[in-house]
Amino acid sequence: MHFLSTLTTVSLLALSASALPTIQSTNGIAVRASPSAVKSNTTTAAGAVSPTLVPVFSIKTGSLKGLNGVAIPAVCPPSRADFIAKLNTNVAAGNVLGTPITFNTNAAVQDTTTNKNRATAMLITLQNFTGKKGVGCPAASTPELLTQQKTGVMAKPGVLCT
Template identity: 50%
Template sequence: MNFIVFFALLISVSAYPYHGQADETLVPEFGVITGTDPDVLQRGSCSGFNGQLVPIPCTCPPDRKQFINALNDALQAGNVEGEPIAFSNDAGDQSRVTNKQRATACVIVLQSFNGEKGNGCPVASAPNFKTQQDTGIRNDKVIVE
C-alpha cells in the first residue's frame, strides 16, 4: 500500500510546475538574431519583429546561455521582481496550456533581463516566445536574421 501512495505522489509531483532548472530543450529559440540590421529602422537600433519589423535594442535578444541562466535563477527564486514564475519540465506535456505557461515565464524573464522589472528586452526580440504565449504552439523558426 505504501508503494502505491509513494508512486501516486511521485506522479503528481512530476506534473507540478517546476521551480528550479529549466529543461532548455523546452525553451523556444528567440526568432531574432542579435544585432540584425543595425541603424536600418532607427539609428542606434536593430530589427525585431511583432508582426512587422520594429526597432529593438541591438543587445537584444540576450545570449541564449545567459538567458537560460537568468531563467533558472528566476525559477529557483519562484518569481521575477515579485511576479510569480513557473516552468513545466515535463517534455511529454506539450499541451497549449503548458506551452503558454513556459512562454510566459520566458517573456517575464526576457523583459526583466537587466535585473529590473520591465528593464530588459522587448518581446519583439523574441517573437517565438510571444507566438507560443498567445497560441500555445511552439515555433523555433528564425524570423529576423
C-alpha cells in the same frame, strides 16, 4: 522476548514504509517511493529548464529590429546561454522581481496551457532581463515566444506570430 523484538522490527518497517510519499504511476496505481526516488523526483520538479523547452530565437543580437520592424536594443535578444541561465534562476525562485511565474520543467508535458505559461514566464524574464523591473528586451525581439504565448505551441525558429 525474541518474539517481541521481531514484532517491533516488523512494525517499524511497516511504519517507515507508510511514511514514504505516494507517487501516482502512469496506470493510475498509487505506489510508495523509495527515498532515492523521492530525491530524484524532487530534483526533476525543481530542476533546471531543459534547453529543448526554450525556442531558438530567429532574431539575432545586434540586429536592432524585431518583429514587424520594431526597434529593439542592440543587446536584444540576449544570448541563448545567458537567457537560459536567467530563466533557471527565475524558475527556481518562482517569480521575476516579485511577479509570479509558472514554468513546468517536465519536457514531456506539452499541452497548450503549459506551453502558454512557459512562454509567459520566458517573456517576463526577457522583459526584466537586467534585474530591474521593466528593463530588458521587448517581446518583439523574440517572435517565437509571442507565437508560443498566443498558440500554446512551441514555435519553430523563423515562424512569426500572425
